[in-house]
Ligand code: NDP
């Protein structure tokens with residue numbers, strides 16, 4: 001089993017050791033020491049590889065994305081079309097996102113962005129938070145991460161709803177919506193909107209001004225999916241008008257967010273630098289080795305990218 005590894009700005013040894021712990025016979029090659037395609041079959045494990053790099057290695061049997069998102073791959077116009085792409089879906093990633101969403105939902109429910117603003121002026125501003133059962137938390141994108149977030153949130157007693165592309169079976173503790181025809185109903189009840197959608201043709205700018213205004217007065221938005229989902233100019237407008245009370249944005253259309261972007265000055269907006277869930281080498285190594293074995297046994301791997309759906 002040979003792995004061609006590409007990741008900027010992170011100690012590769014941690015990944016090498018985690019992969020070797022899963023399979024001591026594995027051969028770990030870190031970029032630029034990928035060798036020659038003539039060396040025989042290999043699997044790529046990459047994050048934001050240089051455009052054009054992967055096409056030079058026709059020996060790659062499958063490309064493992066180090067993240068759940070694949071936009072860092074599909075933006076390469078020379079990405080090999082017939083090589084399967086496997087998206088990350090390990091337990092560490094799910095746990096990380098579930099923690100981030102639980103933290104953020106609680107912060108917005110308990111009005112922490114407002115309280116932190118008041119602290120700046122030493123203002124003793126007591127506020128009243130509604131009971132969790134009276135707060136609807138709408139989870140946009142009910143895939144691996146949306147479900148993990150829902151499971152973490154269930155014990156708090158929120159009124160949970162989800163929205164996804166395809167219908168979901170009935171489930172205890174959460175009501176499901178699906179399809180564009182239900183989006184307005186889903187949004188109009190969601191006091192706290194948790195966004196965990198991938199970036200696809202259909203999701204870009206899905207939350208434009210009209211849809212943001214469908215959220216109830218005083219709603220909060222948390223985006224941990226991809227930045228292209230939300231029209232940021234519109235968000236600024238509806239936050240300034242007070243229709244949207246507060247937000248947490250972990251992802252942006254262009255990262256890092258420009259230092260002169262007006263959103264840095266938006267009160268009650270929490271900006272985090274794409275850290276909601278960072279792939280953890282130990283659980284990811286187990287996931288990668290497990291799925292290489294599946295591929296080698298002719299079985300279907302987990303989380304294979306469907307290029308038609310875009311995720
Ligand atoms: P999944 O593929 O498991 O789930 C995606 C969900 O989005 C599914 O429920 C899917 O619907 C839904 N969806 C996709 N397109 C549409 C659409 N047009 N309309 C309605 N629903 C749609 O992905 P993950 O949960 O693993 O990851 C979600 C995203 O989170 C990733 O794509 C990535 O961009 C982002 N991410 C961000 C991280 C961060 O640190 N900020 C870390 C990791 C991931 P259906 O169920 O019907 O298929």
Ligand code: OXD
Nearest residue numbers: 066067068069277278
């Ligand atoms: C991911 C990410 O896609 O980190 O996993 O955003």
